[in-house]
Amino acid sequence: MLVSAKGMLDEAVKGHYAVGQFNINNLEWTKAILTAANNMNAPVILGVSGGAGKYMTGFKTVAAMVDAMLDTMNISVPVALHLDHGTYEQALDAIDAGFSSIMFDGSSLPFEENLEKTKYLVNLCAGKSLSLEAEVGAIGGEEDGVVGAGEVADPAECKTIADLGVSMLAAGIGNIHGVYPENWAGLQFDALKAIKEQVGDMPLVLHGGTGIPDDQIKKAIDLGVAKINVNTECQIVFAEATRKYIEAGKDQQGKGFDPRKLLAPGYDAIIDKVTEKIALFGSDNKADYKL
Ligand code: 13P
Numbered sequence: 001m002l003v004s005a006k007g008m009l010d011e012a013v014k015g016h017y018a019v020g021q022f023n024i025n026n027l028e029w030t031k032a033i034l035t036a037a038n039n040m041n042a043p044v045i046l047g048v049s050g051g052a053g054k055y056m057t058g059f060k061t062v063a064a065m066v067d068a069m070l071d072t073m074n075i076s077v078p079v080a081l082h083l084d085h086g087t088y089e090q091a092l093d094a095i096d097a098g099f100s101s102i103m104f105d106g107s108s109l110p111f112e113e114n115l116e117k118t119k120y121l122v123n124l125c126a127g128k129s130l131s132l133e134a135e136v137g138a139i140g141g142e143e144d145g146v147v148g149a150g151e152v153a154d155p156a157e158c159k160t161i162a163d164l165g166v167s168m169l170a171a172g173i174g175n176i177h178g179v180y181p182e183n184w185a186g187l188q189f190d191a192l193k194a195i196k197e198q199v200g201d202m203p204l205v206l207h208g209g210t211g212i213p214d215d216q217i218k219k220a221i222d223l224g225v226a227k228i229n230v231n232t233e234c235q236i237v238f239a240e241a242t243r244k245y246i247e248a249g250k251d252q253q254g255k256g257f258d259p260r261k262l263l264a265p266g267y268d269a270i271i272d273k274v275t276e277k278i279a280l281f282g283s284d285n286k287a288d289y290k291l
Helices: 006-015 027-039 050-055 059-072 088-097 111-127 155-162 189-199 214-222 232-247 264-281
Strands: 019-023 044-049 079-086 101-104 131-136 141-143 146-148 168-171 204-206 225-230
Touching: 006 019, 006 225, 019 027, 019 079, 019 264, 027 044, 027 059, 027 232, 027 264, 044 050, 044 059, 050 059, 050 079, 050 088, 059 079, 059 088, 079 088, 079 131, 088 101, 088 111, 101 111, 111 131, 111 155, 131 155, 155 168, 155 189, 168 189, 189 204, 189 214, 214 225, 214 264, 225 232, 225 264, 232 264
Parallel strands: 019 044, 019 225, 044 079, 079 101, 101 131, 131 168, 168 204, 204 225
Antiparallel strands: 141 146
């Protein structure tokens, strides 16, 4: 059964580790992430962007697929199905489709409008026991056509949004989606500390998990990050493994063109990557908290 992300993240704050959000694109992605999380006895969040939802023919298809997989794969760890960077309309749509967690990204709106819409969604999600993530300070880089220059969140604005009763807060601290450029300055830990001081035990979310060096990930967790989003890194290892298979001519040997064979190396690569990240985030063997 799908669960809200609130319980798993409150536990992560108490236990000083982070739960991974891994974005899904199709059946193979979903099956690989669920397999890795179940093997590691780790709670996990499946992220679905508006673009990925559309690709999979809509949030309803995604919710039905994930729901059925939890059953048919005998998944015993807590799993949240989470809208990633949703607009206000997408948030309503995902709630309607049966998602258990919602991110409303109002970071590009004027702050007052972000506040009003977040306030409305806090009440709606609370009434349905769903978790809600809000964002302050746009995350840089490009994701699904949404381009952000990246800014550092204002701690006072973080507090105002946190006080609305959201379950978790994404705050820009110099992180960017996608691969980091050579000259990236790294995470801004002073900003993270200032935000943490303002928001107390509110779980903080680190977007753009791809390519952040392990020591910075660990320091961010020490300073209050309880959810880390990873997307591009799974895409890269999937593409690399698929390329290797084709370049080795394996699709031309026997029935190597069968999609179940062709997609298998990429699927295995995602399992390995998610397993590695869960160990790094420290969320392995953390599935047994009381739901
Ligand atoms: P990356 O693609 O950089 O890992 O970021 C993922 C993310 O933050 C999803 O919201």
